[in-house]
Amino acid sequence: MIESLLIANRGEIARRIIRTAKWLGIRTIAVHSDADAGMAFVREADEALPIGPAPARDSYLRQDRILEAARRSGARAIHPGYGFLSENAEFAEAVMAEGLVWVGAPPAAIRAMGLKHAAKQRMIAAGVPVTPGYLGDDQSPERLQREADAIGYPVLVKAVAGGGGKGMRRVERSADFAVALASCRREASSSFGDDRVLIEKYILSPRHIEVQVFGDSKGQVVHLFERDCSLQRRHQKVIEEAPAPGMDALTRDAVCQAAVKAARAVNYIGAGTIEFIADASEGLRADRIWFMEMNTRLQVEHPVTEAITGQDLVEWQLRIASGEPLPLAQDQLSITGWAMEARLYAENPATGFLPSIGRLDHLRLPDTLRIDSGVEEGDEVTPHYDPMLAKLISHGASRQETVHKLCDGVRKVEIWPVHSNAGFLVRALAHPDFLAGAVDTGFIERHAKDLVPPGKPAEAVLQAAATALLQKRSPDVWAMLAGFRLNAEIDRRVAVDVGKWPYLVQVNPAQATVRTENGVLFHDGEAWEFAAPRAGHSGYGSGSGDGAIVAPMPGIIIAVSVAEGDVVKRGQPLIAIEAMKMEQVLQAPFDGTVAELKACLGSQVVEGSLLVRIEGEG
Known part of the structure; x- marks a missing residue:
């Protein structure tokens, strides 16, 4: 077994690998950027070394600095995690050239599957169906x-x-x-x-089905069954589950055997995922499932496979990298129950899921679920890395039990002041179509109005806010008689601002069941700030009616498509801004002329800063 392991990754990925490595008695070495010096994964490793500034290109993507850290620490192996350099064949070769163990796929397999067009040509030759x-x-x-x-x-x-x-x-x-x-x-x-x-x-009723495979240096390849990752937003997975709803035994055998065939075609070693696209217009059928690509690494959603098989996939990786055979043969693997994972992101669904950054002053995650998280209360969410805060995983005897367990857990998430998608996840998990297993990759777009409703708080939130304000008021007996009348029932209406909008609430203390803390309400994964109304309050909010286009998030300007004086049409791209691995294109709100341009290519901007102003025609 490997004696010491450097983890060339960060956050929840590093913590996940550290957990298994320590259980196996392996000394762990973390590397970290300057921005991550205080993060939990740095504290939990046996040793930690800095490798550069916050931007990934200057730290986590610097092969030379990672290899130097391995030399300094005496590491005997490097685990790249998932993301960053995990599918970089040149890095894998550099690791092995140093005489270190590479806990990942062979460089030749990474190259064979890394370019999608070449991978598809290889799959065609191997007899695997492709789109x-x-x-x-x-x-x-x-x-x-x-x-x-x-x-x-x-x-x-x-x-x-x-x-x-x-x-x-x-x-x-x-x-x-x-x-x-x-x-x-x-x-x-x-x-x-x-x-x-x-x-x-583009398949019009697509399901995203993927199969977990493992190979060893002895030439053996097995699958650990399928996952369904169809619930996606902008091609990013949101909720994953295993097994796939509606998958019968014959179709499962066909798709899993195709995955094994794909892995054998590139002499695969280690953990990998074969991704398929299915036309589910008539349910899952073997003749309507096609190869899309192979990820030559462990996947973010691997916990659901661990749950239904009872296996630790990181342990499998470390044993195979140490030269051991596969821990189990195919006939020793089986599915037990159902598992589901929800990805908790620092993002605001109300603003088009734009990333949210800042300090996690308040963070509570449920103790009823498996939690794989890279952050703790008090940590800072920065614009430099992926905005995922945690993975919430449930396991039960049936799909119904599993989804209800996950939904109940997500309802208990409390995060402030950073925004999260927890409330969105609750609504997705509780949606009738999701409960029925009627999910494809268009689910979120199709049900957007249900999943991202107008930002009005629930009645229980309003009642809790109004009741909390009443309790905060002066204990003076006459002040407590607000609303008292000699000739009518007591007027128990209270004015309160919730989420920066004013409401007049008819108080019913029996309905005030929502938990409050320091001026914030937590309900079904959502967080609501509340306060007494401000004098002269007339509502909040702004639009682009005046032609002012502001930065929706902090980031870097990566494209400027107009100049001052240009005539533009409604919907025409003006500026592209990038932050947290996400590109946002800002468009002209109406026909007009570029009257003012403040954005410069490559410049860093803060949220709310003016980028361009359009003057309307006439």
Whole structure:
């Protein structure tokens, strides 16, 4: 067994690996950026070494600094986690050239599956079914446009070196293709250093099914069954589960055997995930499930597979990297119960899921679920890394039991002042279609009005806010008689601001069941700030009616498409801003002229700063 392990990652990923490594008696070494010096994973490792400034490109993506840290610490192996350098063949080779153990896929397998078009060609040769599309070398915009038109819309434009939902755009009609292609290439170049793309037919009733595979150095390959990751937003997974709803035994055997065949085709060793797209318009059928790509690493959602199989997949990785055979044969693996994972993000659904940053002054996570988290109360959420706060995982005897257990747990999440998607997760888990297993990748978009409703608080929240204000008022007996009348019932209406909006609440203390803490209410995963109304209050909120386009989040300007004096049309792209691995394109709110331009390419901006102002025609 490996004696010491350097973890070339951060946050919950590093904590997850540290947990298993310590159980196996392996000394752990963490590396961290300056921004992460106080994080939990740094404290939990046996040793921790700094590797550079906050931006990932200056720290976690610096191969030289990670290798130097391995030399200084005496590490015997490097685990790259998932993300960052985990699928970088050059880094894997550099690790092995140092005489260290690489806890990951062989470099040749990473290369074979890393470029999506080449991987699909290899799968075709191996007899694995793939989705229709264009995988050619001619990357001219004209050729790509023609191919997309020939395939038929909608199509999906994907970075050949992509992953994690980055460098991916759905295009509904030919007229939109050029703009989507440019945006996709820009993001692909920024994220992967490669702007090449492929085009796939977009499946109209798609289910995202993936199979966990493992191979060892003895040539053995097994699968640990499938996961359903269909509930996505902007191609980012939100809720995952195992097994897949509606998967019968024959279809499961077909898709899992196809995954094993795909892994064998590249002589795979270690943990990997074969991703499939299914046309679920008539349920899951073996002849309507196609290979999409392979992730040559452990996945974020691996806990659901651990739950239904009873296996520790990080332990499997470490044993295989140490030269041991697979811990179990295929006939020794089986499914027990159901598991589900929800990803808790620092983001605000009310503002289009823009990332939220700041200090986690208040953080409470449920003790009824498995929690894989990289943050603790008091930590700072910065704009430098992925905004995921935690993974919440439930396991039960049935899907119904599992989803109810997860939903009840997410309801108890309390986060302030950073915004989170916890309330959104509650509504998704409680939605009738989700409870029925009627989920595909369009679920969130289709039910957006139910999942991200107008920001009016529930009656229980208003009652709690009004009651809390009454309790805070002066104990003077005459002040307590507010609303007292000699000739009518007592007027128990209370004016209160909740979420910066005014409400007049008819108080019924029996309904005030929501917990309050320091001027904040927590209810079904949501957090609401409340206070006595301000004098002259007439409501809040602003729009783009005056033509002022402001930064919706702190970030870096990555594209400026206009200049002062330009005439623009409503919906025309003006500025692109990037933060926390997310690109936001700001568009003209109406026809007009660019009267003022404050944004500069490459500049750092803060939330709310003026970027461009449009003057309307006439």
